Amino acid sequence: MLNVKQPNFFIVAISTLVMTGIVFGILPNMQGTIPICAAETNADREEKTEQAVCLAPKTFLEAWELDAIDPPTSFQMTVPEDWRVESGAYPVGLYWGVANVFSKEIGLDMSDLRGKQVEVQIYELTDGLPGEGENEAYTYPANATLLVSDHLTVGAWLNFNVSNVGPSINKKSFRDITGLEIHEWIEQEGYFAASDDREETGDLSPTEVLDAFFDAINDGDRERAISFLGPYAQLQSLTVNKEDDALYNPEFGSHNSLVYNIVEAAALSYRMLDPESLETIDDIGDRTEIEFALDMHLVWQDEAFNTPDGKAVRFPLLHKYGSGWKIEGFGTGP
DSSP states (O other): OOOOOOOOOOOOOOOOHHHHHGTTSSSSOOSSSSSOOOOEEEETTTTTTTTTOOOHHHHHHHTTTEEEEEEEEOOOOOOOOOOOOBBSOOOOOOOHHHHHHHTTTTTTTOOOGGOOEEEEEEESSSSSEEEGGGGSSSEEEEEEEEEEEEEEEEEEEETTTTTEEBBOTTTTOOHHHSSSSSSHHHHHHTTTTTTTTTTTOTTTTTHHHHHHHHHHHHTTOOHHHTTBBHHHHHHHHHHTTOOTTTTTTOOOOOTEEEOHEEEEEEEEEEEETTTTTTOOSOOOOOEEEEEEEEEEEESSSSSSGGOOTTTTEEEEEEEEEEEEEEEEEESOOO
């Protein structure tokens, strides 16, 4: 359910770009600001082609055969210096870590951009991107995000369904590139490690996680409440309902976070559901994913979502990771 793959794409080599690469800035950046980029030969790639990665934005899009609407949305921003994310903190660093996996796939490592100012150019792709599996017949809107310095492309990736980070410019999924699902990579990289003053929650059962999540919200301990959210829920908080002229939301808020939108919450009754069949079950067994039907007391900040008696039914989805059970969804239906 959590494995979202993107289709592969055959890279068309334009060898003449390699021959002229030095013109586009392979020599060191004489201004001493950001190391621009370099042309590389990557023999490990399946296509075994040479790609010039030091290109002006429009030339870059043409080289990768991306048909985009011009002009792009454009703005300046500073790349964060620190990409680490502790448990309960706003995961801006996770955005950059994931985006850099996709950008490095085409030879543009953004690690050296930390703390530097760049221009962000977001281009709408005219053809969008196809879905996966049963949705492969449908096309979804997509953007190409380019980071530009000294008029040259220094970072790039695609945004599926406009806001989702990835796939790469050559349309490879995260698993295609790393051999891992995003949550596996997140754990491997050490994101969301608990700080010294936070207790570990890995031994809690799913119902205990939900109760602790609601208690933290009721106590106003938002950092602890956020620590119970899974990696996909946290990634979504970065881009859901974001402004058009931004890569991601600047912080948690009621528009992008359950924790900030819920005022009061308590489970009145639990009913466990198998996430595949949606049948009621008595025990979790060896499942690593579980759904609940909850009768709840629930009060939202937005009065439009509240019922007169404060009662509601919600269907939280939890997934078990190496760090324990985490909440990945909180839907109004199964």
